[in-house]
Amino acid sequence: MKCNVKNICCIGAGYVGGPTMSVIADNCPDIDVNVVDINENRINSWNDNDINNLPIYEPGLKEIINRCRGKNLFFSTKVEEKISMADLIFISVNTPTKKKGIGAGEASDLRYVEACARDVAKYSKGNTIVVEKSTLPVKTAEVIKNILEASQLNIQKNEQKNFSVLSNPEFLAEGSAINDLENPDRVLIGGEDKDAILALSDIYSKWVPKNKILHTNIWSSELAKLTANAFLAQRISSINSIGALCEATGADVREVARAIGSDSRIGSKFLDSGPGFGGSCFKKDILNLVYLSKYFGLPEVAKFWESVVNLNNWNQSRISKLVVKKLFGTISGKNLCILGFAFKANTNDTRESAAIKICKDLIDEGAILHIHDPKVDIDQIEIDLCMKPINKEFVSNESNNKNREGGWYFSKSIYEACDGTDAVIVLTEWEIYSEIDWLKVARKMRSPSWVFDTRSIIRKEKIKDSRIYFWRVGDGYNN
Ligand code: NAD
Ligand code: UGA
Numbered sequence: 001m002k003c004n005v006k007n008i009c010c011i012g013a014g015y016v017g018g019p020t021m022s023v024i025a026d027n028c029p030d031i032d033v034n035v036v037d038i039n040e041n042r043i044n045s046w047n048d049n050d051i052n053n054l055p056i057y058e059p060g061l062k063e064i065i066n067r068c069r070g071k072n073l074f075f076s077t078k079v080e081e082k083i084s085m086a087d088l089i090f091i092s093v094n095t096p097t098k099k100k101g102i103g104a105g106e107a108s109d110l111r112y113v114e115a116c117a118r119d120v121a122k123y124s125k126g127n128t129i130v131v132e133k134s135t136l137p138v139k140t141a142e143v144i145k146n147i148l149e150a151s152q153l154n155i156q157k158n159e160q161k162n163f164s165v166l167s168n169p170e171f172l173a174e175g176s177a178i179n180d181l182e183n184p185d186r187v188l189i190g191g192e193d194k195d196a197i198l199a200l201s202d203i204y205s206k207w208v209p210k211n212k213i214l215h216t217n218i219w220s221s222e223l224a225k226l227t228a229n230a231f232l233a234q235r236i237s238s239i240n241s242i243g244a245l246c247e248a249t250g251a252d253v254r255e256v257a258r259a260i261g262s263d264s265r266i267g268s269k270f271l272d273s274g275p276g277f278g279g280s281c282f283k284k285d286i287l288n289l290v291y292l293s294k295y296f297g298l299p300e301v302a303k304f305w306e307s308v309v310n311l312n313n314w315n316q317s318r319i320s321k322l323v324v325k326k327l328f329g330t331i332s333g334k335n336l337c338i339l340g341f342a343f344k345a346n347t348n349d350t351r352e353s354a355a356i357k358i359c360k361d362l363i364d365e366g367a368i369l370h371i372h373d374p375k376v377d378i379d380q381i382e383i384d385l386c387m388k389p390i391n392k393e394f395v396s397n398e399s400n401n402k403n404r405e406g407g408w409y410f411s412k413s414i415y416e417a418c419d420g421t422d423a424v425i426v427l428t429e430w431e432i433y434s435e436i437d438w439l440k441v442a443r444k445m446r447s448p449s450w451v452f453d454t455r456s457i458i459r460k461e462k463i464k465d466s467r468i469y470f471w472r473v474g475d476g477y478n479n
Pocket of ligand 1: 011012013014015016017036037038039042079092093094095112115116133134135136170171172173174280281
């Protein structure tokens with residue numbers, strides 16, 4: 001399908017749709033880029049006059065939005081209109097794990113993707129290139145093609161629409177999305193229609209070197225995305241398993257990671273031991289791979305990948321258990337400070353954050369958590385913990401906590417969050433946490449006091465003089 005793309009529509013204004021389309025608009029001033037979503041609040045936030053109110057936080061995003069919004073980048077809820085104007089449509093909607101029915105807990109819920117395909121079938125005009133940007137199970141392109149083709153069955157030949165379906169998975173990581181999009185390791189395009197592939201490649205080639213734009217068949221492209229996430233997550237579970245072994249044996253996981261990472265066959269990235277991987281995709285995509293493996297009659301393959309998720313679940317729960325153990329076996333009524341709630345630094349995203357499970361476990365044990373995060377807001381934490389915050393003034397009076405069954409409140413300041421606590425638990429690697437004045441913190445805490453660093457961001461020398469007991473993930477000197 002020959003096409004000189006002048007108008008793009010992206011369905012889904014989320015963590016992928018928003019930043020990806022912003023970077024395309026920034027690099028292709030001749031193309032109009034419309035990002036549409038059914039979530040009106042989200043679109044309103046993208047259009048907010050105050051640039052600090054964008055729905056997602058990503059370093060570098062504000063600047064691009066300032067440059068392009070209203071010029072060749074538009075956010076709206078006008079799904080029908082913007083689809084009808086587009087030569088090329090990205091499907092960038094969420095693909096969560098199914099909660100019910102066949103494949104529940106593993107397979108992807110494709111209802112949003114299917115709804116997009118039906119909208120495209122209905123509202124598009126003439127020739128349209130349809131691009132899978134969402135992460136999808138292998139063979140989803142067939143579903144999209146079927147829906148699009150079926151829509152043309154009873155239509156006269158001269159009025160028929162033409163579609164070409166491509167796969168173009170996204171590899172950006174949150175927190176570094178803009179840099180990842182501007183300088184990608186590769187752009188992957190899967191498909192058969194050479195002209196459509198050329199049209200999409202032309203867009204990326206405005207800023208991506210041609211040798212980094214890879215072409216594969218459509219199934220390889222779909223499967224490569226799941227495989228990339230599975231391999232990355234597998235490295236984290238591997239290093240976390242070794243971290244626990246380091247703690248038991250006197251080894252240090254940072255030293256082990258440096259030693260193995262300098263082997264060029266292994267490489268040094270994704271070897272940071274932590275509280276367990278979070279984020280909206282790793283778990284979902286591996287479970288999807290598990291489901292596909294079972295579906296195609298490969299139970300051993302399914303078991304192998306399932307173990308990556310199992311190890312991660314175990315790792316998250318071991319953190320809360322060891323906090324309880326170090327604090328004399330009980331944290332009931334004790335105040336604990338939680339530093340970081342996002343699933344990683346430089347994002348406001350909390351989806352599948354290790355902090356959610358760890359905080360819930362600590363609250364279940366009766367602790368009162370003082371939670372701080374520089375970008376996550378209090379309403380999001382309430383949703384994630386399924387619990388309203390408690391009144392800070394009320395809990396400041398120790399006698400009120402004797403029979404309390406656990407709870408939390410939000411602190412805007414790190415030092416205020418440490419006030420009256422027995423332990424500080426660092427769960428996200430925000431840079432500001434590596435600059436804390438521990439002598440100042442020690443004066444605010446109750447003795448004996450503890451710091452648990454699950455992200456290895458606190459330098460031991462910085463805490464040494466404070467007399468705070470220090471536990472660090474994967475550190476055999478803890479014992
Ligand atoms: P998200 O939940 O942030 O955004 C998806 C958006 O799609 C939502 O705003 C939702 O309202 C909208 N939507 C759903 N159905 C719609 C419809 N029929 N019409 C219009 N809008 C609709 O999700 P996300 O994090 O942007 O992820 C999107 C996809 O990209 C997923 O498949 C994910 O696996 C993949 N992905 C995500 C990341 C990431 O870092 N978040 C990175 C690479 C790939
Ligand atoms: C990940 C992949 O890195 C992206 O390539 C992919 O596009 C994306 O998933 C997706 O498909 O959604 P993301 O989840 O945004 O990106 O962030 P990562 O940097 O991969 O971190 C994921 C989790 O692993 C975080 O909780 C992080 O703290 C943890 N992590 C990461 C570690 O514990 N150790 C590490 O060494 C690296």
